[in-house]
Amino acid sequence: MIELPEAILLARQMNQELHGKQIAICERGNSPHKFAFYNHTPEEYARTLAGRTIGTALEHGGCILLRTEPDYQLVLGGGGERILLHQGGSARPAKVQFLLEFSDSTSLTVTVQMWGNLQLMTDAEVLADQHLGPRRVSPISADFTPEYFDYLFSALDKADPRSLKYFLISQPGVWGLGNGYLQDILYRARLHPRHKATSLSKHERRALHKAIRDTLQQAVDQGGRDTEYDLHNRPGSYHRILDASSVGMPCRRCGTPIQKASFLGGMVYFCPHCQT
Ligand SMILES: [Zn+2]
Incomplete structure (x- = not known):
């Protein structure tokens, strides 16, 4: 995708x-x-x-x-x-x-x-158009600051039930982010996809902000994912840390087998030990 x-x-x-x-x-x-x-x-x-x-x-x-x-x-x-x-x-x-x-x-x-x-x-x-609309802040632009990211969280009521997955790829969503890069971002930030968005500490928000920027910029630098193709039918060279092939394989950080779960209309992949 x-x-x-x-x-x-x-x-x-x-x-x-x-x-x-x-x-x-x-x-x-x-x-x-x-x-x-x-x-x-x-x-x-x-x-x-x-x-x-x-x-x-x-x-x-x-x-x-x-x-x-x-x-x-x-x-x-x-x-x-x-x-x-x-x-x-x-x-x-x-x-x-x-x-x-x-x-x-x-x-x-x-x-x-x-x-x-x-x-x-x-x-x-x-x-x-409800799906397109005006341009929003690109997560790899200089405007996607920690303060801007905090502002997205500040719109949530304390009792808001939305998970990090929903927050990051649906509402409000990070511009252009989908399920493909979400797994690696949450892995790098050591956060579970079901983690409640409102319960993040400032330190966790900073880690997540950095993981979003680092992951997406690295993907651009590497020509996109190795499962996607350019205009000349050449694949990119960004290899995902977590995807369907990771299930049951040891986490690179702690060795715990990677798990998958169906969540919000798609699979999520995560380390059950180091993604809290
Ligand atoms: Zn782990």
């Missing part, structure tokens, strides 16, 4: 490799997918996008906003998409959920695994 580091890297690559290309043909896709989220008919995509020029790409949390000049943004990412750039004459996936052919005979395809965004929006629609 594309999260903030992958969205940053894909947007960066799009700016290097797609910027200025002219769209010759847009096809909404040749293979239906139940969880490919479109917001226009195939005809509207084709008519709106043909002849437009690709502008800048910008990460928007776990999504990517790819501008098609002058007034529309393609909203990609936020799910399990594979977004690939193809040179003219090279093989493309047989089944795709989205296709742009450019006038220089290169093309961009999107295939959706699990779910994915393939929406075409005006700037105003992006701002008004």
Whole structure:
């Protein structure tokens, strides 16, 4: 699943490799997918996008906003998409959920695994969208200070029952963070996913803040997770500390076997001894 580091890297690559290309043909896709989220008919995509020029790409949390000049943004990412750039004459996936052919005979395809965004929006629609909305503070920016992180906690009532997992990836959520990086962040901060957000000490909040920044920055520096791919179908080199393959393996800190549990609509992986 594309999260903030992958969205940053894909947007960066799009700016290097797609910027200025002219769209010759847009096809909404040749293979239906139940969880490919479109917001226009195939005809509207084709008519709106043909002849437009690709502008800048910008990460928007776990999504990517790819501008098609002058007034529309393609909203990609936020799910399990594979977004690939193809040179003219090279093989493309047989089944795709989205296709742009450019006038220089290169093309961009999107295939959706699990779910994915393939929406075409005006700037105003992006701002008004409940899942997108205005930009928020990026956890790897200088504005994501310990004080800003404290401010997120300060909005919670003392009796608020939400867990750290819910707090970090749902409400209020850290911009662009999902279940993929959550496990390593909580492991580094020595905190359990079910730990109540309101019960963190200042020291624990600081450790969590540092773990968020360190983990996501390291992921950007290493080209994203090794299970995610760039525009040229190359995987990243960030190896997760905790994932499905860690279950039953010894914790690197204390040797206790790593456990998994189903929690809030997804698996969590943790050390039952050193994550409290
Ligand atoms: Zn441990």
